[in-house]
Amino acid sequence: MATMDIDSSSPLAGNKGKGKQLMPGDKDNLPWVEKYRPEKLEDLVSHEDITSTIETFIDANRLPHLLFYGPPGTGKTSTILACARKLYGPNHKSMVLELNASDDRGIDVVREQIKNFASTRKIFSSGFKLIVLDEADSMTSAAQAALRRVIEKYTKNVRFCIICNYVSKIIPAIQSRCTRFRFAPLEMDQVEARLDHIIQEENVNITQDGKEALLRLSNGDMRRALNILQACHAAFDRIDDTAIYTCTGHPHPKDIQRIMDTMMNDDFTTAYSTVDKLKRENGLALQDIISELIFYFEMLEVPTHATVYLLAAVADIEYRLSCGATEKVQLGALIGTFKMATDIAARN
Incomplete structure (x- = not known):
């Protein structure tokens, strides 16, 4: 049976009644990401199909459990916070529990904070409360398994919004209990x-x-x-x-063009010393150089099979770098790959 939540000073009641309120002038000190975060659903710059669907749910008072997934910076958190303001008004803090699962991702958080918040109801409110779990793909499997039962048991009291970058890391049992929305990269x-x-x-x-x-x-x-x-x-x-x-600290296109030219036209030793010098002088990471080189591959005037070889070999180098391989060795492999590709192109 649900208990009655009457203690507004409880940690689960949000920031109401404690701490200093944000004064209008304090907004100038905020990072621009927070200072210009949209406060209303209509202020969001994209995903109109998603926001209109959620507005329909809210207007009909039939908001389901939600699962937002997609790349970072595409408006997932802003969307649910705007939904909270539409649901509960400006003083929405006491009705919303917002957790970042990257920090609070263990099973104890599900059993204590989430379960306690979900099992209580506001004494003067007949509606449901909202739990926002940001970066939920960092939650352990045990915590997700425990969360599955909490979602099912306390649906009368609370709605969940689960936010993640990789939906494949959310267990199927939780996915099936939520309405999923994919947030694509912004145009x-x-x-x-x-x-x-x-x-x-x-x-x-x-x-x-x-x-x-x-x-x-x-x-x-x-x-x-x-x-x-x-x-x-x-x-x-x-x-x-x-x-x-x-x-x-990102490579300038002029530097990338110079790297491409030396790897395609100079001998191995000259190309290696030129690229290595550019890396040291400009503080460039080989991983960033490779990610920029990909955009130039389609402009190479080499046969298709040489380009295919180049892409496959560079993909292997990028993978080895992500696993902790030495940059000096992988730089040699990168230049050697370009030399092999030019040889393949010359033979045909």
């Missing part, structure tokens, strides 16, 4: 429209090539785009493409 024009608004609000001095570099590096991740923009705004008076690449 470039959607990211650009939001960036233009923030650039104007913050008086950011950014050039057109700087904005293009920022959009390219964001790769559909709004959080990444805002973090890079704020860091560059703090470090540079004028933000151009060089400032963007310098601030992020």
Whole structure:
């Protein structure tokens, strides 16, 4: 039987009644990711099909358990927080338990915090409460198994929103209890429209090539785009493409083009010393160089089977780097791969 929750000072009652309230001026000190986080569903820049479906659920008072999955920075957390404000109004904290499963991912959290919150009902509220589990793909299998039973048992009191990047890491029993929504990477024009608004609000001095570099590096991740923009705004008076690449430590396209030219045209020793020098002088990681080289492969004027060989070999090098292989050895393997590809192309 559900118990009555009447203690507003309880830790499970959110931040109500304790701590300092955020004053209007304090918002200027927030990271831009939080300062410009959408507060309403209509403020979200994308996924209109998802938000309209959830609004229909809320209006009909038939919100199911939700499972949001997709790449980082695509609006999953912002969407559910906007839903909480629509459900409960501005003072929604006491009705929402928000946990980051990367930190609180053990079975004890499910048995104590989540179960205690789910088993109680507000004395003056007949509706359900909301539990948001962010980064749930970090939860242990035992914790997910325990959560499965909690979801089933306390449906009258609470709704769950489970957020993750990789849905394959959520056990099927939990997936089947939730309505799933996939958040795809944002389109470039959607990211650009939001960036233009923030650039104007913050008086950011950014050039057109700087904005293009920022959009390219964001790769559909709004959080990444805002973090890079704020860091560059703090470090540079004028933000151009060089400032963007310098601030992020990402290889500049001019450097990548130079690396491509030396690997394709120079002998092995010259190419190795040139690339190694570029890496040391600019502080570049081989992993980042490889991820940028992929975009140039389609422009190579070599036979198709040589390109296929190149892609397969570079994929192996990238895998070995992710497993902790030495960069010096893998740099030699990368240059050797290009030499083999040019030999294959020359024989045909």
